[in-house]
Amino acid sequence: MSKQSALADAFRQTVYKVPGHGDLVVQNLRSVLEQIDGDLESDRYGSGKIIEDFQDKMAAYLGKEKAVFLPSGTMAQQIALRIWCDQRGVAKVAYHPLAHLEIHEQDALRELHHIEPVLLADKDSLIRLKDVENMPEDVSCLLLELPQREIGGQLPSYEELEAISQYCRERGIKLHMDGARLFEITPYYGRSAAEISSLFDSVYVSFYKGIGGIAGAILAGDADFVETSKIWKRRHGGDLISLYPYILTADYYFQQRVDKMQQYHEDAKSLAGLYNDCHRITTRPVEPVSNMFHVHIDVPKEQLEPLLIQCYAETGIGLTSYLVEAGESSCAYEVSVGDRYALLPKERLTGALQWLDQKLKES
Amino acid sequence: MSKQSALADAFRQTVYKVPGHGDLVVQNLRSVLEQIDGDLESDRYGSGKIIEDFQDKMAAYLGKEKAVFLPSGTMAQQIALRIWCDQRGVAKVAYHPLAHLEIHEQDALRELHHIEPVLLADKDSLIRLKDVENMPEDVSCLLLELPQREIGGQLPSYEELEAISQYCRERGIKLHMDGARLFEITPYYGRSAAEISSLFDSVYVSFYKGIGGIAGAILAGDADFVETSKIWKRRHGGDLISLYPYILTADYYFQQRVDKMQQYHEDAKSLAGLYNDCHRITTRPVEPVSNMFHVHIDVPKEQLEPLLIQCYAETGIGLTSYLVEAGESSCAYEVSVGDRYALLPKERLTGALQWLDQKLKES
Numbered sequence: 001m002s003k004q005s006a007l008a009d010a011f012r013q014t015v016y017k018v019p020g021h022g023d024l025v026v027q028n029l030r031s032v033l034e035q036i037d038g039d040l041e042s043d044r045y046g047s048g049k050i051i052e053d054f055q056d057k058m059a060a061y062l063g064k065e066k067a068v069f070l071p072s073g074t075m076a077q078q079i080a081l082r083i084w085c086d087q088r089g090v091a092k093v094a095y096h097p098l099a100h101l102e103i104h105e106q107d108a109l110r111e112l113h114h115i116e117p118v119l120l121a122d123k124d125s126l127i128r129l130k131d132v133e134n135m136p137e138d139v140s141c142l143l144l145e146l147p148q149r150e151i152g153g154q155l156p157s158y159e160e161l162e163a164i165s166q167y168c169r170e171r172g173i174k175l176h177m178d179g180a181r182l183f184e185i186t187p188y189y190g191r192s193a194a195e196i197s198s199l200f201d202s203v204y205v206s207f208y209k210g211i212g213g214i215a216g217a218i219l220a221g222d223a224d225f226v227e228t229s230k231i232w233k234r235r236h237g238g239d240l241i242s243l244y245p246y247i248l249t250a251d252y253y254f255q256q257r258v259d260k261m262q263q264y265h266e267d268a269k270s271l272a273g274l275y276n277d278c279h280r281i282t283t284r285p286v287e288p289v290s291n292m293f294h295v296h297i298d299v300p301k302e303q304l305e306p307l308l309i310q311c312y313a314e315t316g317i318g319l320t321s322y323l324v325e326a327g328e329s330s331c332a333y334e335v336s337v338g339d340r341y342a343l344l345p346k347e348r349l350t351g352a353l354q355w356l357d358q359k360l361k362e363s
Numbered sequence: 364m365s366k367q368s369a370l371a372d373a374f375r376q377t378v379y380k381v382p383g384h385g386d387l388v389v390q391n392l393r394s395v396l397e398q399i400d401g402d403l404e405s406d407r408y409g410s411g412k413i414i415e416d417f418q419d420k421m422a423a424y425l426g427k428e429k430a431v432f433l434p435s436g437t438m439a440q441q442i443a444l445r446i447w448c449d450q451r452g453v454a455k456v457a458y459h460p461l462a463h464l465e466i467h468e469q470d471a472l473r474e475l476h477h478i479e480p481v482l483l484a485d486k487d488s489l490i491r492l493k494d495v496e497n498m499p500e501d502v503s504c505l506l507l508e509l510p511q512r513e514i515g516g517q518l519p520s521y522e523e524l525e526a527i528s529q530y531c532r533e534r535g536i537k538l539h540m541d542g543a544r545l546f547e548i549t550p551y552y553g554r555s556a557a558e559i560s561s562l563f564d565s566v567y568v569s570f571y572k573g574i575g576g577i578a579g580a581i582l583a584g585d586a587d588f589v590e591t592s593k594i595w596k597r598r599h600g601g602d603l604i605s606l607y608p609y610i611l612t613a614d615y616y617f618q619q620r621v622d623k624m625q626q627y628h629e630d631a632k633s634l635a636g637l638y639n640d641c642h643r644i645t646t647r648p649v650e651p652v653s654n655m656f657h658v659h660i661d662v663p664k665e666q667l668e669p670l671l672i673q674c675y676a677e678t679g680i681g682l683t684s685y686l687v688e689a690g691e692s693s694c695a696y697e698v699s700v701g702d703r704y705a706l707l708p709k710e711r712l713t714g715a716l717q718w719l720d721q722k723l724k725e726s
Contacts, residue, residue, distance in 0.1 A: 026402075030393075038394075041386070042577070074602070075600025106594050108599070111598055208605075214604075235437075235468060235471035236599050237438025237439070238599075239437070241387075
């Protein structure tokens with residue numbers, strides 16, 4: 001079994017955990033299957049009612065002609081970028097320095113697809129219209145991640161997004177959305193997923209972030225694009241004989257949670273407010289635009305870790321299971337608000353943060 | 364919903380189906396999960412007890428240092444070939460003209476990995492030692508599929524396999540096994556999977572053929588090879604946050620069925636014997652070396668299809684759900700013997716084949 005840190009252990013033992021929907025356990029799949037007719041036929045290599053119905057449903061939800069279900073977002077986005085590069089005949093794309101493709105995929109875009117990325121904007125900032133205006137005009141595709149996860153989940157204004165979209169359209173540059181957290185930003189923009197997606201040529205969405213499924217992704221676009229993406233799905237080794245464990249759970253939890261995104265956003269704003277009232281703590285962004293944000297605490301990791309462990313033991317409230325070092329003497333962690341927050345006794349949460357505030361004030 | 368052929372419909376309605384373990388339905392997963400503790404934690408991006416234990420178990424079973432669980436065999440084999448090519452610095456491999464990579468993967472080896480295959484042997488024959496001796500000596504890897512599925516599931520003698528292995532070792536050519544049906548051939552060779560695997564540098568096995576899982580593959584080899592394969596798993600988009608639906612079912616059905624391979628083989632020989640007693644029918648191979656074989660019927664498809672539909676309706680026995688044209692006036696289908704065969708009243712099976720024999724004799 002993988003080793004757990006002391007902080008993860010302490011977090012695990014708390015009565016109330018603040019982030020997320022719940023533990024990642026087998027029960028999440030089991031409780032979905034208990035509601036499904038056992039005679040329901042498996043999908044087969046991309047065909048069959050389970051997968052076709054879900055693809056149609058998500059294409060409609062995203063306002064695109066077609067959609068394909070893929071095992072992962074990593075696969076979905078490489079495929080999208082490859083198709084747009086092949087179409088324009090230029091193996092060059094643009095994205096943020098902290099894009100998933102750049103930092104979490106072992107250089108796959110270069111190693112598998114021989115595509116060269118152009119990095120836009122400073123790593124601590126959003127991609128702005130001026131960055132787009134200054135990028136080489138021969139890029140085949142610009143990828144925008146909404147919200148930009150690695151900087152706490154930030155968003156440009158909708159007007160700026162429209163301007164970027166228009167700029168790209170006028171120059172024949174395809175615009176692809178890393179919409180891993182698209183569902184989560186619809187309340188902030190006050191627009192439907194389809195409306196936001198209409199600014200993009202291709203859209204990837206994930207089912208294990210705000211939706212809380214087990215794994216899996218949808219890639220949507222026009223019919224030709226999706227047809228070609230199925231060829232690449234096969235090439236990547238993603239055209240499994242059966243994807244139904246992921247599809248059935250994605251569909252189930254989508255229905256359960258997609259209408260709760262407004263609530264998660266409100267809860268994230270409340271929680272960030274509580275954090276920002278503490279000494280030495282700031283959230284990024286200060287006011288979340290989705291269900292997620294980053295917590296920055298101006299204390300070195302080796303000091304903060306025992307403090308949090310003590311906090312969890314005394315209050316029964318689990319704030320985070322991990323810390324990363326951020327700068328010389330501070331640390332950070334990500335918070336995604338989900339179903340757990342509503343079940344949390346708020347006075348106990350407030351108590352835990354007051355306990356922490358007091359310790360941070362003294363230290 | 365996908366359209367089904369009339370033959371598939373008729374097959375579906377039979378009381379007794381001859382090939383396979385059972386229908387591909389959601390119940391196959393549900394019945395496994397019902398036996399699992401719901402609190403069992405998900406694997407996470409390749410870590411955790413579920414995935415690590417199963418990888419260790421399969422590495423031991425295959426007699427290799429390490430193993431990695433992957434969503435598909437397509438992914439497993441491309442990764443193996445890429446690693447061996449990178450290691451030798453030559454992007455050239457050798458395999459059979461009907462290898463899975465050549466006919467079922469949309470040219471992925473070229474499109475994703477820029478690897479050029481050398482095709483060995485005639486497409487209707489096994490790769491023999493002489494083919495290997497005549498191949499270019501600068502290939503990085505030779506892939507052998509045991510048994511060679513597209514020609515009915517045929518095998519070289521074990522001595523020839525040993526000679527091929529020795530030839531490759533002496534020349535620094537890596538030998539990779541497409542062992543999608545490795546479990547199924549251990550009775551014929553009378554050797555353990557580990558013993559057969561010891562002739563190979565890397566081995567892929569599948570869990571939804573004879574084992575009857577839902578999907579998923581293991582790739583095994585030495586520790587360095589497997590470590591590198593995990594990087595490629597990430598690049599391919601196969602490093603899902605959770606693979607447990609596939610792993611738990613692979614493990615469960617492995618335990619249920621791996622010791623039944625001898626029975627499946629015996630049953631396949633019996634069934635092939637019954638087919639070969641019929642007019643105009645021959646199996647390939649005549650005597651199966653695993654649980655699988657191909658049935659060739661010397662009647663045009665448009666004549667055979669209504670005959671089979673009538674046969675199913677009159678006898679209640681389902682022989683196949685599909686036919687492919689094989690040559691100008693004959694057709695073929697694949698049979699894989701599984702759990703269903705033992706439950707089949709043999710006099711009804713014999714009756715159905717006698718009915719068919721009589722019709723074929725008259726036609």
